[in-house]
Amino acid sequence: MTAQLLAVPERCTGCMRCATVCSALKEGMFRPSRARLHVVNFPLEGFSAPGICFHCPKADCEKACPEKAISRDEHGAVVVDRSLCNGCGDCVAACPYGMIVLDDEAKAFKCDLCGGDPACVKECEFGALLYGKPEGDLLKARGLQMKQRMPGEMAPEEKRRNLAVNLMKALRSDG
Template sequence: MQKFLISHIEKCTGCARCLLVCSALKEGQFIPFKSRVHFVNFARDGFSVPNICFHCEEPACQEACPVEAISRDEWGAVVVDDDTCTGCDECVDACPYGMIDLNGHGLAYKCDLCSGDPECVKVCQPQAIVYAVLDEEASHNRIFLMKQQFKEGMAKQKRLSFAHALKGMYG
């Protein structure tokens, strides 16, 4: 059975360990805006929401890629082939959840589930992010977050403004 990253928003403390380990592993730097995991911190309301790639059943990013640089790997992750990607930005525009972006080299990047062993899960002590087969509760949480992110427009504009704010802080 396929495993998924599952976000339990009620457990997230906003510690950002998931962002830090992801950016360190994938980019070699502890800089949250370079992470493949994102979260929005609603400090005034006292909660945070981890935003993770859903590795959609029918990925819009994959469908939009004109050079077929996006595929599904053996763990079920929707992944980008850096050697094929041209940096056209079509996948970024197509993702309704804002979970794919272009890196400093102009190539698309996103969560790749760390080859079936996600590091973000290992460091999430409150278990706000888990990697598991979907049960009824996890399936409900996943669908809720997908709808919420789509409805609230967490896609490109809000996430990019958040990333630019962080970039200004961290260079």
């Protein structure tokens, strides 16, 4: 099994450092809305959840792309070749987690694991983001997160919010 990006929502403080470093690295500016991961904050509930791309073994976004612009790289990351992307948005609708979106140029963008060394993980002081081979409780948590698939007709933001709500409920019912 290759290394995977993992989210541990109960450790997330909602500080946005992960999204800030991601946008700085990928976009050359501090613009968390352009990050490849998304933190959903519920300040009144005292809960935050990092939304990450799971680089699904059978990636729906890859299957949906009519131009074959989405593939898997040598690190196991599902990546977008922007030169092949036609901006149709089929991949956006296909992703059940809302983790692939179109930019201002109508080109798909998503997490690429920073070439196997995710900057967001290094920036996360509280261990809410990990990169490695999941086992034990982390493997179980990843499975729980991946079961929270949302329908294609939802907007990516709505998918991410619903995923976070479901995780919050699940974590609070276990505690």
